[in-house]
Amino acid sequence: MKKLLCVILGVVLALALCGISMAAKNDRVDSGILTYLGTTEGEFQEALDDLRKALTPLMNEESAKQEWEDYDLLDGFLSELVKSRRVVHFYDSLLSMQMALRAGKIDEMVLPEPVVTYLMATSPEDYEIQFSLNMMPSTISFGFKKGNTALKNDFDNAIKAMKKDGTLTVLENRYIKDIGTTVPEEVKFTDFKGSKPIKIAVTGDLPPIDYIAADGRATGYNTAILSEIGKRLKRTIRVISVEAGGRSAALASERADVVFWYRNTDGLKTPKKLKGKNLKNVMIDSSLDGVILSEPYYEWDTDLVVGRSK
Numbered sequence: 001m002k003k004l005l006c007v008i009l010g011v012v013l014a015l016a017l018c019g020i021s022m023a024a025k026n027d028r029v030d031s032g033i034l035t036y037l038g039t040t041e042g043e044f045q046e047a048l049d050d051l052r053k054a055l056t057p058l059m060n061e062e063s064a065k066q067e068w069e070d071y072d073l074l075d076g077f078l079s080e081l082v083k084s085r086r087v088v089h090f091y092d093s094l095l096s097m098q099m100a101l102r103a104g105k106i107d108e109m110v111l112p113e114p115v116v117t118y119l120m121a122t123s124p125e126d127y128e129i130q131f132s133l134n135m136m137p138s139t140i141s142f143g144f145k146k147g148n149t150a151l152k153n154d155f156d157n158a159i160k161a162m163k164k165d166g167t168l169t170v171l172e173n174r175y176i177k178d179i180g181t182t183v184p185e186e187v188k189f190t191d192f193k194g195s196k197p198i199k200i201a202v203t204g205d206l207p208p209i210d211y212i213a214a215d216g217r218a219t220g221y222n223t224a225i226l227s228e229i230g231k232r233l234k235r236t237i238r239v240i241s242v243e244a245g246g247r248s249a250a251l252a253s254e255r256a257d258v259v260f261w262y263r264n265t266d267g268l269k270t271p272k273k274l275k276g277k278n279l280k281n282v283m284i285d286s287s288l289d290g291v292i293l294s295e296p297y298y299e300w301d302t303d304l305v306v307g308r309s310k
Contacts, residue, residue, distance in 0.1 A: 028085050031305070032097040032106040034205055035090040035245035045088050056082050092245030094205040101308050102126075108307040112138060114176055115206050116304045130305045139296035140209065140222070143261035145251045146290045151198070151258070158229045159295045167228060168297060175221035179208045184219040187227050195235045200226055201242040201256035209298065210260055212241060222260055225297060248291060261293055 036044065089106055091097035094115075100106045108130055111119070119127055144152045162168045175184050184207075202223060204212030211220030218239045230237040242250045242259070250256040 027083065028087055029108065030087050030089060030106040031108050031110060032089050032091050032100055033110045034094065034097065035092050037245070037248050041088060041090045044090075048086055048088060052082060052085065090245070092243040093203070094207075094244075108305045110305055112206060112209075112300045113304055114209055114300055116306050118179065118208050119306065126308065127306045128308075130307045138300055139263060140298045141261045141263065141296045142294040143247065143251060143259045143291050144257070144294070145254070146292050148257065149292070152292055152294055154233050155229060155258070156295045158232045159297045161232065162225070162228065162297070168225070171221060171224045171228070172298065175224050176208055184208050184211050184213075184221075184224075186217065187219050187223045189227050189237045189239075190231055191236050192230075192234050197236040197238040198230070198233075199238045199240055199255070199257045201247060201250045201259040202239050203242060203244045203247070203260065205244045206262075216241075221298070252290060261291070263293070 089100070091100065094111075097106070097109055101109055116127075116129065120129065142152075142155050144155075159168075202212060202218040203210050204218070208220045210222045212218050218241070223239065226237050226239070240250075240256055242256065247259040247261070251259055
């Protein structure tokens with residue numbers, strides 16, 4: 001099952017990069033994504049190139065085109081991928097990827113829908129949505145070092161209770177859906193004397209979900225959930241800052257007890273013509289050895305390609 005999901009994810013992540021390029025250099029479009037911890041940039045690129053190679057001979061087959069259209073994909077979607085080779089660049093932080101976009105080193109960024117919505121609202125002059133694709137649900141969980149089962153179970157129980165009593169919905173509305181262009185409100189933590197602090201790593205790379213304000217304080221949806229979990233477990237929460245690409249290292253070194261973990265959870269139906277193709281496997285974050293994951297607590301349905309405005 002894991003192997004099948006890996007193959008599917010290789011296809012899906014490649015598809016997410018298929019936005020219409022606004023600054024293609026000949027037949028090449030440079031795409032930035034936040035580092036995937038379960039694969040290398042080279043392996044990811046190989047998977048994308050494999051998919052392009054497999055799609056090329058299908059372009060003139062009407063039956064294959066119709067299948068893609070049945071899944072709500074745009075008319076020129078297949079031809080766009082075949083016409084322009086996507087060259088993938090991993091970035092350990094959102095800031096470094098934004099700087100690369102501004103400097104013209106990449107032509108587009110691939111980000112979750114809530115992040116794109118927030119960037120478009122706060123800096124509409126800097127970005128434009130190039131392509132939107134309803135494809136494959138992605139979730140956020142908490143990641144723990146393998147063996148830290150007791151803390152994982154405590155978090156699982158708290159998340160389940162927050163789902164049941166509606167707390168997650170309230171926090172989602174406050175920190176994601178209703179945020180607009182404002183900086184997320186400050187999140188306050190309660191100190192519990194005598195409790196062993198839980199060290200949580202925050203990246204700030206998915207605003208307003210995972211957010212670090214200009215003054216360095218952690219806020220946003222993830223941080224609000226942490227504050228609530230701390231209260232329910234009667235444990236003091238200590239926030240530390242890490243880059244997205246440093247999450248597993250923070251756990252392994254025990255600099256952090258908990259990190260935020262993003263993973264894909266389902267597959268995309270692909271044309272029958274691609275069945276059996278020898279596409280390169282791309283391992284996802286949740287496949288990493290040494291990491292165990294909590295119950296998911298947030299899901300988004302859409303990834304978008306965002307390019308710098310003309």
